[in-house]
Amino acid sequence: MSEKKPTAEELAQRIDQLLIILREVSEDLTDISKQLKATGIVTPAPVPAAPSPPAALMRNAAEVRSVFPKELESMLFFEDTGKYIVIKPRQYLGSENFAKIASLVRGEGGEYISAGKESHFRVPKEPR
Numbered sequence: 001m002s003e004k005k006p007t008a009e010e011l012a013q014r015i016d017q018l019l020i021i022l023r024e025v026s027e028d029l030t031d032i033s034k035q036l037k038a039t040g041i042v043t044p045a046p047v048p049a050a051p052s053p054p055a056a057l058m059r060n061a062a063e064v065r066s067v068f069p070k071e072l073e074s075m076l077f078f079e080d081t082g083k084y085i086v087i088k089p090r091q092y093l094g095s096e097n098f099a100k101i102a103s104l105v106r107g108e109g110g111e112y113i114s115a116g117k118e119s120h121f122r123v124p125k126e127p128r
Contacts (some may be wrong), residue, residue, distance in 0.1 A: 009099050015106070058125045061085050067104055072097060080125070084110075087121040 006014075061078040064085040068076065075093060079086045087110075093101065101121065102112055110123035 008103070012099065012103060012106070016112075019111070057127055059085065059123070059127060060125070064108065064123050067108060068101070072101055072104075076101070081122075082125075084122040084124055087123065 061080045064087070065073055065076075065078050075090055075097065077088045077090050079088070087101070087105065105112065105121045105123060108123045110121055112121050113119060
């Protein structure tokens with residue numbers, strides 16, 4: 001018997017599902033940590049702040065735009081919002097183009113934000 005290999009889209013969907021689960025676990029752990037700290041049983045250890053990369057190392061919208069092939073880039077609007085480069089569709093993308101864009105965004109360390117009419121992709125400006 002041969003085992004069916006998952007398609008790239010199926011793998012991307014599985015990754016998205018895992019990211020949702022990890023986000024929920026992270027939120028649960030944060031809640032538990034806050035509750036423990038509130039009891040006074042656990043005292044928080046100081047967490048050193050991660051150094052911010054110099055502005056010269058931050059990505060800009062043009063750099064993120066250059067990742068996309070011209071036919072996809074023309075369907076998208078790129079906006080620098082400070083911490084992220086936000087990518088919004090200019091038109092209906094269809095499932096095939098959406099999957100291609102989502103894959104490129106994930107490759108850059110970004111994610112899709114589902115928010116109804118305000119749904120968008122975002123890529124952090126900080127380099128990976």
